[in-house]
Amino acid sequence: MKFVGESVNRVDGIKKVTGSLKYVDDLKMSRMLYAAVKRSEYPHAKLLKVDITKAEKLPGVKAVITGKDVPNRVGLYLEDKTFLANDKVRYRGEAIAAVAAETHEIAQEAIKLIEVEYEELPAVTNALEGIKSDAPLVHPDLGDYKWGPIFFPEPGTNISNLYKIRKGDIDKGFAEAEHVVENQFFVPHIQHSPIENHSVIAQMDPEEALTIWSSCQSPFAVQKALSVAFGLPQNKIRVISPAVGGGFGGKAGTTLEGIVIPLAMRVKGRPVKLTYGREDEFINSFVRQGMHATIKTGINSDGKIVAVKNTFVWDGGAYTEYGVNIVRAGGYSSTGPYDIPNVWTDSVCVYTNHPVGGPYRGFGMSEIHFAIEQNMDILAEMLGITPIEVRRINGLRPGGSNATGQIVEVCGLQDCLEDVVDKLGWEREEKKPSSKPNIYIGRGISCGFKAPSMPNxxxxxxxxxxxxxxxxxxxxxxxxxxxxxxxxxxxxxxxxxxxxxxxxxxxxxxxxxxxxxxxxxxxxxxxxxxxxxxxxxxxxxxxxxxxxxxxxxxxxxxxxxxxxxxxxxxxxxxxxxxxxxxxxxxxxxxxxxxxxxxxxxxxIPPDVKNTDKTTGQGEKPTAFWTYGCQGAEIEVDIETGKIKVKKVASSFDVGKIINPKLIEGQVEGGILQGLGSAILEELILENGIVKNPNFVDYKIPTADDMPEMIISFVENPEETGPFGARGVAEPCMVPTAPAIANALYDALGIRVNSLPITAEKVLKAIKEKQ
Incomplete structure (x- = not known):
């Protein structure tokens, strides 16, 4: 009997649909205490005084802590954050103090009694400004921090990582190119918006062994970070993640744990619980980093790209301990899934006084592909060839070379491209106009790829x-x-x-x-x-x-x-x-x-090695690459500017399908999440303040936004994968937004170079074109 390749029902399905699966916030314990957090009123300010006297005297309050109680820095890749602010605050909402009390209501009242004196500092609220030499420093002591050997901070600046790619001879490439084009794009911060809010319970027993129940993606990573932060041996720290109600990267690393643990240490034997409200989710959990992209391309009249110069400037937020790796991934993937002989890339992570940037589904690939894939369509139009043809000419094939100089041996990109083109029938059928005079139809295509962005x-x-x-x-x-x-x-x-x-x-x-x-x-x-x-x-x-x-x-x-x-x-x-x-x-x-x-x-993935520190070149910087393609068909109402995504075709080379039903569900979810980032989602920041920390003002897709989906797969086995399989959970979101952006241009001849592509932006572009 065969099991791999069959649509086996989810083993956790019955528990989830009946509600018998217990998440952290469902857990009730004897003599539970409840935590609340005092947060910063300013994006950037010195902490002159934190007075907890009144809060400590409130009946029912059992413990109060400040940043002095948790001074150690932590971080998976760059140790730059403390769980509570010490000398200063670096974003509006940063935790300053915390209390544990008999009830949630008492804890909230105690927080109001904590008095904080600030000296407001100039804030960095734009990564392009933050990169300048005269910008206020978010982390003046960056040079004292610890980081891994594959990251390159620049102390004395706001640059927490500068990852470079230098492949071939960029000057020679541009000199030989028949056409040179430069374009700019912008991607804003967005939120993960999982159904389950972050929640943590911590309890220390009389033998000073610590147990943490956490809605986290990575129990062992949390255990290691907490060991460093609190000076406890790992055998004294037990992390339990009973169930996670959605993560998308927002529950990787540590978030609430370091706030609750020092409280639990002060009330030994009593569990202490902290669950984020939705506003906390928007502001105080990881956000997807913003990104400014500039792409300069040299291309010949036959459609072959000969040179590309990329500058990706990432808004990493107040702490970039996780974000530096996103920027690294954006660097070594900076050409997209294309074979280009001469490449120059600077991928730069910049500290700002914004909420903390961190991992989000796609891990930088959705952001860079929004720029790369629109740029491909712009090049095709300039040369008078189709968007499909420019991708056929430049797309990677087995034996081709990516941005790091790696020769790719397994690559189903061209198979996926042809699969999508065939499924949509775009080369067989002319686009039919809408029967409604104010509705225009557009079709767009986008390729994409992603590797596991992890240490070797x-x-x-x-x-x-x-x-x-x-x-x-x-x-x-x-x-x-x-x-x-x-x-x-x-x-x-x-x-x-x-x-x-x-x-x-x-x-x-x-x-x-x-x-x-x-x-x-x-x-x-x-x-x-x-x-x-x-x-x-x-x-x-x-x-x-x-x-x-x-x-x-x-x-x-x-x-x-x-x-x-x-x-x-x-x-x-x-x-x-x-x-x-x-x-x-x-x-x-x-x-x-x-x-x-x-x-x-x-x-451990075999034969994966670091790239060269100065050029970013390497034989095998990642375990594998997942390639794919998506095509989108949209309707645009020129009276309202509203986009309706009608159809998306998707094809990815997954090596081997383990469970057809599950992988189709993954792709459906990736398409809808990509659609949300394309036309709806944006964390609106004004002077470092989040203006839409709720689902009234921050829109995510619903069932009404679901397009028709045509999902298929290519199976070129991954030699080192189980039964030939490779991952697709994140890659399936990567091409969606640029495919929709390209479809908008096809419909109306207008290009919106920033996300989300809202009705307001569409109407403005229509007026500017007229």
Whole structure:
């Protein structure tokens, strides 16, 4: 029986639809205390005084802390943040103090009693201004911070990372180009908007062991960061993530944990809980970074791009401890999925006094592709060729070279492009005009790619335990944040061991009991954790074969697994059920061999190495690349400026489909999320203040915005992936917004170079064209 490639139902589906799955905010504990946070009134200011005296005296208040209680800096890539502000605040809303009280209402009242004196400082509210030499410094002590060897901060400036690509000879490329074009684009901050708000409970026992229940994507990353922040050994910190109601990157890293823990330390034995309200979600959890892009392109009349110069300036916000890696990814991916011989890129992360930028689905790829893919259409029009043709000419193929100089061996980009063109029939059929005089129809196309944006040596691990009735416990720490990884990993285990998914129970997200996982980010779980599961199951399989060869008298090389049995090749009657060997082999004389079958597996992506520090060139900077293409058909009302996305076709090279139903759902979600960023979503910032921190003023797509979706896949196996699979969770969002932008130009001949493409911007562009 085959399990990989089948649409197995979600293993967590019944719990989710019945509401029996418990999230952190559902947890109720005896003698619970409730936390609240005092936040900054200014985007940038010195803290002259924080007086907690009145709050401490309020009946029902059990603990009050300030930044002096949590002085250590933390950060996954760049250690630049403290959990509470110390010397100054760097964005409006930054945590200054926190209280724990008997009720939520008392905690809120106590916060009002904390008195703060500020000295307001000039704020950096534009990354292009922040990059200038005379800009106010958000982090004057940047040179004292710690960072990894693949990041390049510039102390004495607001630049927290400058990642460079220097491929070929850019001057020679432009000199030889027949046409040179320069265009600029802008992408604003947006919010993740998960259904579940951030929530944390922390409790310290009398032996000073700390337990944290957190709605987080990465329990082990949180454990490590907290160990550094509070000087506790990791064996004294247990992080449990019982369930995550949506993440999209916003629940990677640490957020609330460092605020609640010092409170719990002061009230030992009592759990302390903090759950963000929706306004906190908008302002005080990660936002997607803003980005200014300038692309200068040299192209010949035959359509071949010979040179490109990119400058990506990223608004990283007040702390860029995670954002520096987004900027790195934007740098090494800066050509998009195109084969260009001469490349010059500066990808720059800039501190500003805005909310903290962090990982968001696409991890920089959606932002840069909004610029890259519109630029491709502009070039095609200039040369008088179609947007499809310019991508055929320049798109990567096996044997081609990307921005880092890597020779790509597996690349299904051209297959995906042709798949989308065929599904939409654009080369077979002329575009039909709308029957309504004020409605114009447009069609646009966009390619995209993404690699797992992670350090080279990150690890995954898995444990599989076979029970004596033939069922299994699969232990991993990959978090199912809605993408369906619990189901996918269970299917992979089923495929190796021939045990049906309903006989395998998966457990995740408990640093005391589930094995190490770096993080659930980067579209890496099917690939990395999937490989670890394969290895764990193969380990268990090898143990079973060692025992079965004794039991059956058949060499293990001649044994196979089939339908929960270990079977001799060529003799199906000679077999033993897996469950009979689950606790080892019992001999006729009453003795036993081996003991319980427990398989373990670990995985690190092979042969991935750092790029050159000065040129960004390297043989294999990432584990794999996922390529794809999307086409969009839209209607535009010229009287209102409103865009209605009617149809999206999508094709991605995923290597191997593990679960067709789940992967289609992933792509549907990616398209809708990309549509939201294209025409609706923007975190409006004025002088460092978020003006729309709610769903009344911040719009996200609903079911009414769902277009017709034509979803298909290409399967060119990934040699190092489990059964040939590679990730697609983030890549499927990357091409959506530029495809819609290109469709707008096709409809009306107007180009909006900033997101979102609102009705107001469309009407303004129509008037300017007229």
């Amino acid at each position: 040596n990150v690890a995954s691990s898995a444990i599989i335990r076979i029970n004596e009735d033939g069922t299994c416990q699969l232990l991993v720490s990959a978090q199912d944040i809605g993408q369906g990884s619990d189901t996918t990993l269970t299917q992979i285990a089923s495929e190796v061991l021939t045990i049906p998914p309903d006989k395998i129970t998966i457990k995740t997200g408990d640093t005391d009991y589930t094995p190490y996982e770096w993080q659930t980010v980067a579209s890496r779980i099917t690939y990395c954790a999937g490989n670890a599961v394969v290895k764990a199951c193969q380990d268990a399989k090898d143990q079973l074969f060692e025992l079965a060869q004794i039991k059956l008298g058949v060499p293990k090389e001649k044994l196979i697994l089939a339908d929960e049995y270990i079977v001799a090749k060529g003799n199906e009657n000679k077999k033993v059920p897996i469950k009979e060997l689950a606790l080892g082999l019992s001999m006729e004389d009453g003795s036993g061999i081996h003991g319980p079958i427990i398989g373990r597996g670990s995985f």
